[in-house]
Amino acid sequence: MFAQYNFPSAPNFDSVAQFLHNFTKTKNLKGIKKIHAYLLRSGIFFLSLSLQTQLILTYSTSLHKTNLQTLTNLFNCINHTNPLPFNTIISHFCRNGFPSVALKTFSFMHIKRVPIDTYALCSSLTACSSNQNVGFGKQLHTLVGKSGWLSSVFVASALIDLYAKSLLIDDAREVFDEIPVKNSVCANALFAGYAEANMWFKGIELFRNMPRLNLNYDNVTLSAVSRACTGLCAIELGRQVHAYTIRVVSDLGADVFLQSSLIEMYGKCGVVDKAMQVFSMVGFGRKGERRRDVVLWTSIIGVSGRNGNYKEVIELYKEMLMEGIRPDGVAFVAVISACSHTGQVDLGIKYFESMARDFGLNLSPEHYGCMVDLLCRAGELDKAWKLVNEMQFEGNGGGTVSIWGGLLSACNDHGNVELGKMAAQRALELDPQNVGIYVLLSNMYARRGMWNEIEELREVMKERGLKKNLGCSWIEITT
Numbered sequence: 056m057f058a059q060y061n062f063p064s065a066p067n068f069d070s071v072a073q074f075l076h077n078f079t080k081t082k083n084l085k086g087i088k089k090i091h092a093y094l095l096r097s098g099i100f101f102l103s104l105s106l107q108t109q110l111i112l113t114y115s116t117s118l119h120k121t122n123l124q125t126l127t128n129l130f131n132c133i134n135h136t137n138p139l140p141f142n143t144i145i146s147h148f149c150r151n152g153f154p155s156v157a158l159k160t161f162s163f164m165h166i167k168r169v170p171i172d173t174y175a176l177c178s179s180l181t182a183c184s185s186n187q188n189v190g191f192g193k194q195l196h197t198l199v200g201k202s203g204w205l206s207s208v209f210v211a212s213a214l215i216d217l218y219a220k221s222l223l224i225d226d227a228r229e230v231f232d233e234i235p236v237k238n239s240v241c242a243n244a245l246f247a248g249y250a251e252a253n254m255w256f257k258g259i260e261l262f263r264n265m266p267r268l269n270l271n272y273d274n275v276t277l278s279a280v281s282r283a284c285t286g287l288c289a290i291e292l293g294r295q296v297h298a299y300t301i302r303v304v305s306d307l308g309a310d311v312f313l314q315s316s317l318i319e320m321y322g323k324c325g326v327v328d329k330a331m332q333v334f335s336m337v338g339f340g341r342k343g344e345r346r347r348d349v350v351l352w353t354s355i356i357g358v359s360g361r362n363g364n365y366k367e368v369i370e371l372y373k374e375m376l377m378e379g380i381r382p383d384g385v386a387f388v389a390v391i392s393a394c395s396h397t398g399q400v401d402l403g404i405k406y407f408e409s410m411a412r413d414f415g416l417n418l419s420p421e422h423y424g425c426m427v428d429l430l431c432r433a434g435e436l437d438k439a440w441k442l443v444n445e446m447q448f449e450g451n452g453g454g455t456v457s458i459w460g461g462l463l464s465a466c467n468d469h470g471n472v473e474l475g476k477m478a479a480q481r482a483l484e485l486d487p488q489n490v491g492i493y494v495l496l497s498n499m500y501a502r503r504g505m506w507n508e509i510e511e512l513r514e515v516m517k518e519r520g521l522k523k524n525l526g527c528s529w530i531e532i533t534t
Contacts, residue, residue: 071099071106075113087113100132107133108140112147115156126156127163135167142174145182154182158191165198173207180213184220192217196230208234212241219248224257239265239273246279255286272303274310281316290324293317297333311347315354322358330358347378353386360389368393369402381414388421395429403429420446424458431465436474439465456486460495467499475499490521 071090091110094100100107111129133140141164148157161179164171176199183192196214204210211234218227227248234241242265249258262280265272272280277300284293297317300307307314314333321330334347334355352375359367372390375382382390387410394403407426410416423446430439439462443454459482466475479496482489493516500508516522 075106075109084114104134104137104140108143111140111144115144115148115153126160130160130163130167135169138164138170138172138175141169142172142178145175145178149178149182149185154186154188157182158186158188171198171202173204173210176204176207176210177213180210180217184213184217187221189217189221189223192221205230205233206235208236208238208241212244215241215244215248219244219251222248222252224248224252224254237268237270239270239276242268242270243273243275243279246276250279250282250286253286255283258283259287259289259292272299274304274313277304278310278313278316281313281320285316285320285323288324290321290326293320293324296320311350315350318351318354318358322354322361325362327358327362327364330355347380349375349380349383349386352380353383353389356386356389360393363396365393365396369397369399384410384416384419384422387416388425391422391425391429395425395432398433400429400433400435420455420458424455424461427458427461428465431462431469434469436462436465436469436471440474440478454481454485456482456489456492459485460489460492463492463495463499467495467502470503472499472503472505488519488521490516490523493521494523 071094075087075090087110091100091114094106094110100110107129111126111133114125114129130141141160145157145160148154148160158179161171161175161182163169164175176195180192180195183189183195192214199205199210199214205214211230214230215227218224218230227245231237231241231245242261246258246261249255249261258279262272262276262283265276277296280296281293284290284296297320300313300317304310304313317333318330321327321333334351352371356368356371356375359365359371368389372382372386375386387406390406391403394400394406403426407418407422410418410422423442426442427439430436430442443458443462446454446458459478463475463478463482466472466478475496479492482492486492493512497509497512500506500512
């Protein structure tokens with residue numbers, strides 16, 4: 056059997072491990088079973104714990120994730136007094152996109168009374184987060200409380216992360232309050248939950264309370280509070296955070312995410328020159344080398360675009376290419392939008408076509424939306440209609456409500472009522488309760504004096520219980 060696979064006549068642990076590694080890549084289930092049979096006959100399987108673990112992981116790459124019986128049989132062959140191989144297996148399943156199988160493995164451990172430690176709990180809670188399985192996560196929470204592992208800051212942080220990602224912010228806060236000895240990791244996990252739920256004031260409150268809890272600010276904390284300042288447009292607090300960052304972060308150039316959050320904060324608050332100043336200074340490590348990556352470039356391009364500096368967006372994009380940085384999909388959204396606002400139709404089409412051709416990027420509805428806006432601003436409504444309908448053949452679902460709404464708005468501006476009606480119909484097929492589409496359609500009718508159609512629209516909205524939401528603005532006043 057081993058001659059078929061060029062296996063040595065007297066195999067050792069290293070050679071068996073090498074074969075298993077090769078079978079992991081080739082997913083050769085037949086070969087895995089033959090080696091498994093040999094290991095059982097020779098007794099080698101029972102001599103090496105790491106070999107048992109590697110065999111199970113090799114099987115997991117070749118079996119369908121719903122075929123759990125083979126894995127269960129293998130689990131039964133492992134010493135149930137040692138949690139190490141199970142911890143490795145759960146971590147592997149969690150990292151490689153099999154959170155459900157990771158949770159099945161944990162359930163096996165619990166049923167067979169395999170000792171459960173922080174590693175198994177943290178990996179299983181991470182699997183719950185990935186799988187959005189809050190029910191299983193709450194059962195783990197109960198187990199953690201009964202077993203006393205809640206005192207572990209690592210397990211508690213994993214619980215906070217689970218609840219935060221599930222937007223159960225009150226539960227996440229309750230777990231945080233129950234931790235006897237807190238650290239910055241668990242505070243950052245709660246901070247991430249506040250950010251996910253757009254609870255910016257709560258995030259700022261946590262940030263200000265951290266010194267009272269004897270918790271230090273780290274780079275993740277500073278990045279999170281910068282994001283909170285962005286959400287609130289709190290420029291003064293953002294400046295203070297920036298100043299503190301300069302004082303305490305010794306190698307700011309090494310953390311592109313913190314730098315990016317500062318750029319985004321200044322850009323959202325409209326202080327574009329300051330955002331550009333931060334961008335000009337970032338990317339220098341302690342040795343002085345430039346390390347501006349696609350994250351930073353995308354941030355500054357997006358900031359320039361959102362603040363109406365469209366010509367600068369195109370120049371920055373060209374400069375990014377000259378530095379050898381490959382653009383991502385987010386950068387192209389800003390660049391094509393800039394072409395739309397500057398009337399450079401041919402250039403926008405060129406960038407749109409280059410995404411897949413030159414950079415191998417997938418075209419998303421956001422990119423199609425930018426192209427529709429580009430064509431609509433140039434008065435090419437028929438081409439825009441054709442492009443949106445072609446999205447279905449490209450695997451993008453034939454348009455979104457926002458894209459059809461944009462086309463409807465353009466039809467209003469250019470007086471194309473018939474095309475506008477069809478765009479509104481397609482949008483309402485996707486979301487019949489979308490008040491904004493009714494408002495756009497009503498505005499188009501009013502502009503043309505079509506009062507009977509407006510009355511019909513109002514009756515439809517009244518029957519469906521739809522009302523136009525009131526708008527509001529939010530600014531920070533400083534003295």
